[in-house]
Amino acid sequence: FPQAKQISLIKNYRSPQNILDLAYKFIKVNDPDRLEYVNKINKKLIAQKKGAGAAEHIHAHTLDQEVLKTIKKILEILKKDKKASYNDFAILIRANDAANPFVKALERTGIAYQFLACRGxxxxxxxxxxxxxxxxxxxxxxxxxxxxxxxxxxxxxxxxxxxxxxxxxxxxxxxxxxxxxxxxxxxxxxxxxxxxxxxxxxxxxxxxxxxxxxxxxxxxxxxxxxxxxxxxxxxxxxxxxxxxxxxxxxxxxxxxxxxxxxxxxxxxxxxxxxxxSGEQGKLEFDLEQGPETVKIMTIHGAKGLEFKYVFVVNMVDKRFPTIARGEQIELPADLIKDIKPTGDIHLQEERRLCYVAMTRAKKELYFTSAEDYGGMRKKKISRFLIEMGYRDKTQNTKHKTQNTNELLEKKSKILNIKSKISLNYLPEHFSYSQLTAFNKCPLQYKFAFILRVPVKGKAVFSFGKTMHAVLYDFLKNVQECNASQQENLFGLAAPKGRQDQIKINDLIQIYEKKWIDEWYENKIQKHEYYKLGKKIIKNFYEEFLENPPKILRINNAIALEIPFNLKIGKRALYGVIDRIDDLEDGVAIIDYKTGKFKEKLETEDKEQLLIYQIATEEIFKIKPKELVYHYLNDNKKACFIGTEKEKEKLKEKILSEIEEIKTSDFKPTPGWQCASCDFKNICDSAER
Ligand code: SF4
CATH class of the missing domain: 1.10.486.10 (PCRA; domain 4)
Incomplete structure (x- = not known):
């Protein structure tokens, strides 16, 4: 690529300049083995935020006191920064086993926390x-x-x-x-x-x-x-x-x-x-999911994340940086192709990790250390702190620190101010299916979307998913196959004239590959569904031959299973549109249904496609001509288009429903819906 240009991304939108400068000065100790040094480029980050943040070192006599000082600092910040919540704090540890004292102390003081271990x-x-x-x-x-x-x-x-x-x-x-x-x-x-x-x-x-x-x-x-x-x-x-x-x-x-x-x-x-083999099972966590908690996590786990207040704890010799473990099998120098760094590789890697920890801070950064971790010898502060310019305070440590009771008193005062803080697990984003579940029964919503109770699957869902996947794969393959020859400015031309080259067997092969063989009650039921699937495929294929769809392209991607995140007021609603066809004089939004055909659509029946219409207009700036529910089982279609009034009314309804969810106590509303509710076996209020 002779015309390729090298661009350094140096604008930083996260941290204040003094924290970036401290991190930069520190990482330069890795010279001359840094890419920036070798390639003679400038990667010094420039903060796009005004003002300076704190970057402090807190030293304590014992580990217990280090923990208490950390919690005390968190409480002080909460008192000072009225907008701060527990979510704004991260305690970063070098290794999982360092979490325990912090976990216990937070538990004792009643501060909501989560230890986000990656394994276990x-x-x-x-x-x-x-x-x-x-x-x-x-x-x-x-x-x-x-x-x-x-x-x-x-x-x-x-x-x-x-x-x-x-x-x-x-x-x-x-x-x-x-x-x-x-x-x-x-x-x-x-x-x-x-x-x-x-x-x-x-x-x-x-x-x-x-x-x-x-x-x-x-x-x-x-x-x-x-x-x-x-x-x-x-x-x-x-x-x-x-x-x-x-x-x-x-x-x-x-x-x-x-x-x-x-x-x-x-x-x-x-x-x-x-x-x-020592595998402990992967743990995943979703930080967007509540509740509001102080996060304790490893620096590795914090990569890519950011927090207003970051505490990098146990900054002492042999804990951070850790001691290098020797290579189990040393490679002969001749076998190593890359140029070997001149410095201590392990130390450089640890330094990079510390740089990651430092640059997680959006506002304030604290390093904590102690001299007594229970061993025979006093611990020296981490050489990294010295490299950053902090002094070794070991000699000056005052041994008087607060105890847990004093902290509890302090905490209760602060929490009075912050009584808003609650264990709030409500999702940030909503979907049409969430709103439908809430309208049926708030408790059903809680089970499905807040507690996320694992449930048995259903044959109808396995079948629905299968059919969606088959049609998606088939149309995608066909369109991609034709794309190179028939692409035009606005989208793909229909594969008319070539459709006879595509055989029904191609579709059946996809069907067999995509078949989800789960949750059928018995062989007979499975067989019936399988037969129905084949009938759907046959109908779909015949229609495809007769009138091959011209699928729209959005941002150069085929408009099949298009995800969207629609802003309505201050709220966000997400969803996925099955397919958008180009009709020359507009577009048709298509949603596949594997349920019973509805001749006459009620207002609620129209809502899902109306949301897709709003999303298409507002996000993709495309005006739909037609909204289509394609009932695959009967191969029938119900078409309509939403009016301005209908769209506005629906937006208002969505907003008020989301507000209702946000303030709900999720009381059950038993009724006809219990019969098909996934949670009827565990719900005390179920109407039986
Ligand atoms: S069984 Fe009925 S009352 Fe219970 S959660 Fe489901 S719909 Fe609500």
Whole structure:
């Protein structure tokens, strides 16, 4: 690329200049091994924000005091900055094990926090429960797994009864499962424990049968629902645990998609192998999801994020920078192609990491350290702090610091001022399906979109997804195939004249590849749906031959499954449009439906496409001529176009519904909707 130009992006919109300068001065210690130095370019960042922010070093005598000083500082800032919330604070650690003292202290002071570890899913109690149950189903005589299930807190088997069971099993050299099977022979078991153990045995029986023919994911949801686990977590409003269960559910789904034989046995084997190799299970978090909390996370995890106030803690020798671990297999110099850096590679890498931590701060940056971390020797402050120009305050440390009680007092005063702060998990963005769920029943909305309770799938959804995916793939392939020859200024010309080259078998092949083989109640139902799918494909193909659609192009991309984020007032509504066709004198917005054809559309029926019309006009600046619900099952279409009045009315309605969601207490409104509600099995208010 002879005309390529090198451009350095040096405008920074995040941090104040003094923090950028400090970070720049610090990272220059890596010279001459930095790209900027080698290539002789200027990468000194220029703040686009006016004013300076704090960049301080806080030193304490002991680790406890370092933690307390950090919390004290957070409380001081909260008092000073009336707009600040817990979300504005991040405590950045070099390694996961440094989090514990901060977690405990925040817990004691009652400050809402989240420790966002990147790994460790498999060691979370609720996941250990699920793994134990799966192990038990795989092998009844896996006594530690049976023991864990007997101890499930929501089942409430008295501890004394469990002791009696384990003693019996030990004495008679029987597995714990054999013991609970011959419960009548174990003396002294309370009647309530007997009842609960019988319940567990029934569960095992039911799920063992299920394990033979159902997917692991079905078993997963089955256990959560049938055991009462989900209900228990919902009653406690324990979103954190429900989120973890959702993560594990994703893990199960990944296994099902990748395994040759996705059986329960193979799943357990896979998890066991991961655990043996030291894998702890990936944790993901969504910072946009509430609640308002101080975040504790590793610097690695904070890459790409930003916070108003950043605390980089434990800035002491051997903690940050860490000690270099020797290469396990040293490579002969001749095999290394790249030019080796001249300095200490590990130290340079750690310095880069520290630079990342520093440049997360939008307003203030604090480094904290202590000299006593419980070892024999006093810790020196990190050499990085010295490189930044901070003095070693070890000699001057005053040992008087506040204790937790004083902090609690301080905190309660501050929280009075900040009484607005609540554990708010409401989503920032809304969708049409969210609004529909809320209108049906606010509790259903809470289950689905706030708690995100894992649910069993439905045949109708598997089928709907399959058909959407098939039509998307087919049309995309056809259009891309023709794009190179028939592209014009406004979009793709229809593939008329060449359509006979595309055979029905092409479409059937896509159908077979995309078929989602999940959540069908039985083989007969699956077969019926499969047949229906083929009929849909046949109809679609015939129409395609007759009248091949000309699909619009937006920003040079084919207008299929187009995501949008529509601003309505101060709110945002997101969605995905299935397809937009170019009709020459306007466009048609098409939404596929796999439900029953509706001859006459009521106002509510029109809303989804009306939203798409508003989005197309306001975001893509395209005026639709027609809105079309394409009912695939009957191959019929319902067409209309929204008037200005209808659009304005809908916008007002959406805004008022979102406000209602924001202030709702999510009381259930049971009724006809309970019959098709995903949560009827765990909802106490369900109309049965
Ligand atoms: S079962 Fe009925 S009351 Fe309960 S959440 Fe669902 S719709 Fe609401």
């Amino acid at each position: 899913l498999y060691s979370k109690p609720c996941i250990l429960d699920i793994i134990a149950y799966f192990k038990l189903l795989d092998n009844y005589h896996e006594s530690p797994a049976v023991y864990r299930i007997l101890n499930l807190s929501f089942i409430e088997i008295p501890y004394e009864d469990i002791i009696k069971l384990t003693q019996y099993s030990h004495k008679k050299t029987k597995s714990l499962y054999e013991t609970i099977q011959e419960l009548v022979l174990v003396s002294g078991i309370s009647p309530s424990a007997q009842e609960k153990i019988t319940f567990i045995l029934d569960l095992i029986k039911k799920h063992s049968l299920m394990a033979r023919k159902s997917a692991v994911s079905e078993l997963f949801v089955g256990f959560l629902e049938d055991s009462g686990y989900l209900k228990y977590l919902i009653e406690k409003d324990d979103k954190v645990q429900i989120d973890l269960l959702n993560l594990f559910y994703k893990r199960v789904k990944t296994f099902e998609q990748s395994a040759l034989e996705p059986t329960l046995k193979n799943f357990i084997q896979e998890i066991n192998l991961e655990l043996e």
